[in-house]
Amino acid sequence: MELHRRGFRGGWRGCCQAEVEETLKRIQSQTGVVGIIVVNAEGIPIRTTMDNATTVQYAGLIHQLSMKARSTIRDIDPQNDLTFLRIRCKKNEIMVAPDKEYLLIVIQNTNESSL
Amino acid sequence: MKKINPALTSSKMGGSMKKFPSHHSIGNYSRHSYKSSISFLGSTSRQRVNLQGEKISDKSYGAGGRHFIQVFDESGKDVTPHSLVVFDATFAQSRQNKIFSSQDLLSSDYILTGTMYQSVMNTSFGGPFTRSTFDSGSISRSSRTFSDSLEDIGDSGIQHDVPGLHQYFQIRREDVREQLNEDDLNKIVDVFLTETETFTFLDLPVEMVSVDSAEAESIKQRNQLYIELCKERVGNDRYIERMAQTFSGARKSKEVQCDKINTQETGVMATTWDMYDSFKEGEVHEEISSDHANQQKDLSQINFDRTILQTLSAINSIGLESRSSTSAESESVINVQGTEELEHDSEELLKNEKLKHDLFIMERVIMENIFQPKLAAYRQLPILPDPDGPSNAEEEVVEGIMLLDIMSPRLQPLWSFTCSLTKGRNVSCMVWNKHNLDLLAVGYGQFGYKEQRGGLICCWSLKNPMWPERIYNCESGITALEFSADSPNLLAVGHYDGTVAIYNIRNLENGLVLDSSNDHNKHIGPVWQLKWTEQDRNSKEDEKEGTLISIAADGRVAKWTLAKGLESSDLMRIKQTGMQTSRKMATDKEKKSEASISRQAPGMCFSFHPKEANIYLAGTEEGYIHKCSCSYNEQFLETYGVHKGPVYKVAWSPFSSDTFLSCSADWSIHVWNQEVLRPVLRFSSTITKAVHDIMWSPKTATVFGAVNEDRVEVWDLAVSILDPVIICPANEGLTLSTILFAKNTDCILVGDSNGEVIIYELHNMLQQEDSLITLDDIITATLDSQMISDSYKDSTEEPITTNICDTVE
Numbered sequence: 001m002e003l004h005r006r007g008f009r010g011g012w013r014g015c016c017q018a019e020v021e022e023t024l025k026r027i028q029s030q031t032g033v034v035g036i037i038v039v040n041a042e043g044i045p046i047r048t049t050m051d052n053a054t055t056v057q058y059a060g061l062i063h064q065l066s067m068k069a070r071s072t073i074r075d076i077d078p079q080n081d082l083t084f085l086r087i088r089c090k091k092n093e094i095m096v097a098p099d100k101e102y103l104l105i106v107i108q109n110t111n112e113s114s115l
Numbered sequence: 116m117k118k119i120n121p122a123l124t125s126s127k128m129g130g131s132m133k134k135f136p137s138h139h140s141i142g143n144y145s146r147h148s149y150k151s152s153i154s155f156l157g158s159t160s161r162q163r164v165n166l167q168g169e170k171i172s173d174k175s176y177g178a179g180g181r182h183f184i185q186v187f188d189e190s191g192k193d194v195t196p197h198s199l200v201v202f203d204a205t206f207a208q209s210r211q212n213k214i215f216s217s218q219d220l221l222s223s224d225y226i227l228t229g230t231m232y233q234s235v236m237n238t239s240f241g242g243p244f245t246r247s248t249f250d251s252g253s254i255s256r257s258s259r260t261f262s263d264s265l266e267d268i269g270d271s272g273i274q275h276d277v278p279g280l281h282q283y284f285q286i287r288r289e290d291v292r293e294q295l296n297e298d299d300l301n302k303i304v305d306v307f308l309t310e311t312e313t314f315t316f317l318d319l320p321v322e323m324v325s326v327d328s329a330e331a332e333s334i335k336q337r338n339q340l341y342i343e344l345c346k347e348r349v350g351n352d353r354y355i356e357r358m359a360q361t362f363s364g365a366r367k368s369k370e371v372q373c374d375k376i377n378t379q380e381t382g383v384m385a386t387t388w389d390m391y392d393s394f395k396e397g398e399v400h401e402e403i404s405s406d407h408a409n410q411q412k413d414l415s416q417i418n419f420d421r422t423i424l425q426t427l428s429a430i431n432s433i434g435l436e437s438r439s440s441t442s443a444e445s446e447s448v449i450n451v452q453g454t455e456e457l458e459h460d461s462e463e464l465l466k467n468e469k470l471k472h473d474l475f476i477m478e479r480v481i482m483e484n485i486f487q488p489k490l491a492a493y494r495q496l497p498i499l500p501d502p503d504g505p506s507n508a509e510e511e512v513v514e515g516i517m518l519l520d521i522m523s524p525r526l527q528p529l530w531s532f533t534c535s536l537t538k539g540r541n542v543s544c545m546v547w548n549k550h551n552l553d554l555l556a557v558g559y560g561q562f563g564y565k566e567q568r569g570g571l572i573c574c575w576s577l578k579n580p581m582w583p584e585r586i587y588n589c590e591s592g593i594t595a596l597e598f599s600a601d602s603p604n605l606l607a608v609g610h611y612d613g614t615v616a617i618y619n620i621r622n623l624e625n626g627l628v629l630d631s632s633n634d635h636n637k638h639i640g641p642v643w644q645l646k647w648t649e650q651d652r653n654s655k656e657d658e659k660e661g662t663l664i665s666i667a668a669d670g671r672v673a674k675w676t677l678a679k680g681l682e683s684s685d686l687m688r689i690k691q692t693g694m695q696t697s698r699k700m701a702t703d704k705e706k707k708s709e710a711s712i713s714r715q716a717p718g719m720c721f722s723f724h725p726k727e728a729n730i731y732l733a734g735t736e737e738g739y740i741h742k743c744s745c746s747y748n749e750q751f752l753e754t755y756g757v758h759k760g761p762v763y764k765v766a767w768s769p770f771s772s773d774t775f776l777s778c779s780a781d782w783s784i785h786v787w788n789q790e791v792l793r794p795v796l797r798f799s800s801t802i803t804k805a806v807h808d809i810m811w812s813p814k815t816a817t818v819f820g821a822v823n824e825d826r827v828e829v830w831d832l833a834v835s836i837l838d839p840v841i842i843c844p845a846n847e848g849l850t851l852s853t854i855l856f857a858k859n860t861d862c863i864l865v866g867d868s869n870g871e872v873i874i875y876e877l878h879n880m881l882q883q884e885d886s887l888i889t890l891d892d893i894i895t896a897t898l899d900s901q902m903i904s905d906s907y908k909d910s911t912e913e914p915i916t917t918n919i920c921d922t923v924e
Contacts, residue, residue: 017465023474026582030481040464047465074388084476095480097473102464104473110484 032109034092039063039103046102062105066098184306195304479578486580489529492876493577495860526827526843526875529862532557532575533871534582540571542866544596545855550603552859553577554584556620557872560592560611562852567592567611574606574620575872587618587626595665597645607663609642615665615675629677640668644720649728666733668717672743722765726772734762740777742789755787757794764809770816770887774894780805784821786832788894795894795901796836808854816886817893820863824850827865827875833889834881836897843875 028036028049035050039059048055070082085096088110097104186195324334348354464470483490488498532555540559548554559571570593574585595609605628606618614637616630631637648662663675717736724730729745730752738758741751760780768774774795778784782803785794804824812818817832821839828839845851845867853866861877883889 017462020465020471020474023471023478027474027478027481030478030581031485033481038464038470071386071388074391075386078388078391084480086480093484095477097477099467099469099473101467102470104470104477106477106481108481108484 027106030108034107034109036107037103037105039105041101058105058107059103062094062096063103066096066103070098184308185303186306187303193301193303195306197304478582482579482581486530489874490577492527492529493857493860493862493874522879524829524831524840524877524879524881526829526841526863527878529874529876530580531871531873532573532580532583533869534573536571536583536586537573537870540870541566541868542852542870542872543592543594545853545864545866545872546596546598547855547858548598548603549600550598552857555864555872556596556598556606557866558593558596558608559870560594562594570610572596572606572608572618572626585620585623585626589616594641594643595645597647597663599647600649601647607645607647609645609665609667611641613638613640613642613667613669615642615645615663617663617677631675638665638667638669638671638673640670640717642667643718646721646723664721666718666721668719668736670716670718672718672721672733717761719761720764722767722775724772725767725769732765732767732775734765734777734779736761738762738779738781740765740787753789753792755792755794757785758783760805763805763807766809766811766819768811768816768890769813770811771890771894774890776809776811776819778806778809778821782806782823784809784830786894788898791898793901795897796832798830798836798839807852810854810856812856813858814856814861815880815883816890817883818880818886820854820856822851822854822865827851827854827863829863829877829880831881832893833883833886836893840880841877 024036024038024047027033035054036047037045037050037055037058038047039045043059043063045055045059050058065087066082066085069085073080073082082098085098087094087096091109093108093110095106095108184195185193188194324331491498537557537559541561542557543560543562544558546556548556553576555575555577557573557575559573561567570589570591572585572587572589572593573583576584589608589610590612591614592611593608594611595607597607599605599607604619604621606620606626608616608618610616614631617628618626619628620626642665644666646664648664663677664672665675666672716739719734719736721731721733724732731743731745733741733743735741738756738760740755740758740762742753742755743751755777758777758779758781762777762779765775765777768776773789775787775789776784777787777794781799782805783797783799784806785798786796787794798821806821806823809819809821812820815831818840819830821828821830824845826842826844828843829841831840834840849867849869849871851865851867853864855864855866856862857864857874861880863875863877864872865875866872
């Protein structure tokens with residue numbers, strides 16, 4: 001009843017999806033973020049902020065790399081698992097959150113001058 | 116051929132002959148040839164041999180009755196083969212020389228001839244030149260060259276066979292060929308045949324076994340058996356040598372056609388984790404069986420399609436499904452099938468909890484990338500330059516300028532906590548979490564009555580400076596916040612309308628746990644400060660979860676208990692008998708304080724003594740600071756009345772148990788000693804702004820920070836008691852409202868009226884070893900000087916330290 005009186009205007013809409021969308025939007029608006037790609041288990045991009053060709057290329061290549069990385073980690077210790085993968089390059093940084101059902105890829109420019 | 120005494124040969128030849136080793140396989144020819152050559156010792160000329168057969172043969176005859184072979188056919192024609200080699204006319208005479216001096220031959224021609232001779236002379240002699248090619252062709256070859264060479268030899272009268280260095284002799288042969296005429300052909304020609312070396316087609320070397328060896332007996336037996344066999348074999352009927360001819364069957368090719376054999380390649384990588392997974396799931400789901408197997412057939416086809424879509428490395432893990440018999444795998448396949456419908460695929464995925472979590476982590480990682488140098492400065496880590504960043508020349512210039520500032524203390528802004536939600540709101544209070552020092556709770560609420568609108572609480576994390584971790588909206592403005600030390604997830608919130616609420620910040624959405632709106636004795640005025648009391652101090656049973664103490668503008672200091680059942684608000688109550696204090700009307704003289712009608716003066720702030728938890732100071736709107744005790748709810752222990760305006764903040768020094776600090780709307784800050792009724796030190800500024808907030812530094816006893824409406828001041832009493840050490844003005848149009856020191860690092864946080872909390876780093880503050888001692892010294896010195904000056908002045912209460920302040924902007 002107190003909640004009713006208080007009227008939580010700012011509370012979430014209760015749907016997980018809205019939160020996810022909002023977070024995606026926030027991440028996209030951060031400085032230096034080039035693009036976000038969410039790929040499902042079959043390699044089909046579900047969400048992307050970049051053009052199709054780049055998206056498909058990233059999806060395929062990063063998928064392979066993350067499978068290899070996961071395989072490596074689990075070969076060393078089968079009870080371990082890969083949770084996050086960061087590839088720092090000269091021009092940018094690719095951050096990958098792999099999962100069984102999806103693959104989340106964010107590319108960010110890390111140059112100081114971009115801040 | 117004559118037989119020659121080999122002894123004669125060797126003696127005559129002398130040393131030079133020793134170069135030619137002799138083999139037993141030498142035929143008689145060789146010796147013979149040697150012998151015949153002996154007789155021609157003495158002549159030394161070297162001459163070319165040509166094919167002029169007549170002369171040569173004559174000469175050879177003349178040389179001493181050599182024999183040479185002549186081949187005649189049936190009709191008596193001389194068909195002795197010609198030699199390939201071209202002999203000089205006088206060669207016959209000098210051939211011995213050649214033989215002997217063949218080692219000395221220098222010219223290529225002669226060397227060749229010498230080679231020839233050597234090989235001929237003695238096929239078994241090892242000469243310096245390669246002989247095997249010659250030898251192999253000497254007799255077995257029936258080629259023209261060979262026969263020619265023989266003929267040549269015959270012509271020249273030389274007894275040696277001359278197998279050819281084919282290439283050379285062939286050339287010569289061509290040249291000389293024309294010279295043959297009728298007479299030449301009819302001549303009798305000697306043909307010489309020599310023996311080649313032995314060709315070994317089968318070589319069974321003799322095997323010798325020691326008599327003492329283990330096998331000696333059996334070998335002897337076998338040898339014996341063999342000898343007997345050989346004896347018997349001679350006339351034995353069982354061994355007949357006979358030859359037979361077999362027919363070689365006629366070949367015929369035949370073609371057959373068959374179906375193409377389909378091959379399929381599959382590969383599986385057996386990795387450690389694969390085996391582990393299969394093993395694990397086989398263990399767990401052993402009882403699930405055939406009903407899944409049926410579905411598996413359909414699914415395997417779908418799986419196959421899936422594998423096509425995926426990359427090779429993925430196939431390795433999924434390919435296992437088609438051959439794995441673990442039922443859990445089929446189960447997981449089914450799950451995937453169930454959720455993955457083509458149309459709703461993406462939506463389902465976006466609702467995934469794990470995706471949300473991953474996004475959360477990802478956001479923090481991005482923030483870390485963006486804010487890395489600032490966070491490193493906050494954490495007092497060395498700031499590493501970006502190795503891939505552009506190296507600027509201008510950076511060096513900036514560094515040069517910064518070097519100039521390096522000596523003076525200053526504030527370096529790092530970043531600010533702000534987002535779209537907080538824009539335009541006034542920061543009213545900030546507090547660190549007691550347990551996690553990276554977590555900051557900020558309350559937003561207006562101070563004035565007219566500006567009231569909804570309140571907001573944001574919990575910020577250092578790991579994400581751009582978006583708060585928790586956002587709670589409230590109806591009325593927030594005026595006080597405090598985290599509980601015992602339960603670090605509980606946040607006590609005081610509102611402008613007097614409500615006290617407890618939030619559990621573990622809840623993402625509805626953090627409110629309890630509030631006081633149902634209480635009968637709730638506050639009526641804004642709650643200006645809150646404090647949790649320590650749990651171990653409470654001996655009563657119903658106070659085990661800790662108690663909350665609040666001070667509000669209705670003049671009450673209330674104590675709240677959180678009894679059992681945190682959800683229900685009924686259980687929140689104020690103990691009226693506990694702490695309720697009524698203030699008397701205060702005047703300068705304090706003589707009218709005993710009036711029967713007592714009004715309650717609004718309380719603005721309080722501060723509990725760090726060591727003696729029963730004692731606390733309370734500041735009022737009238738300007739009085741009262742020292743009270745929890746045990747007495749009727750009377751104050753002390754009253755310090757100097758301030759001329761509402762006392763916005765009092766703070767005990769965390770180091771010195773006798774000193775406290777107070778700030779007020781009368782533009783002044785006072786340092787007090789609790790024994791003395793007058794302030795020890797007073798700081799005021801010519802800038803006529805109320806000082807909203809002060810705080811002692813948790814690290815250095817002599818440092819405190821103050822915020823008045825326009826600027827931030829950091830004072831260091833060890834450096835100067837007249838001026839602040841750092842002054843940092845606010846941005847245009849903003850008023851600063853709160854200040855907070857960070858506990859584990861040299862940073863201060865300043866909140867302003869636009870909803871921004873700016874983090875500054877303190878640079879170049881004076882490093883002090885015994886700041887407490889310094890503080891005490893300062894205070895004692897000042898007190899002493901005050902007392903001395905008091906002795907001069909009678910009852911004036913004018914402060915000694917005057918209003919001196921710089922107006923450096």
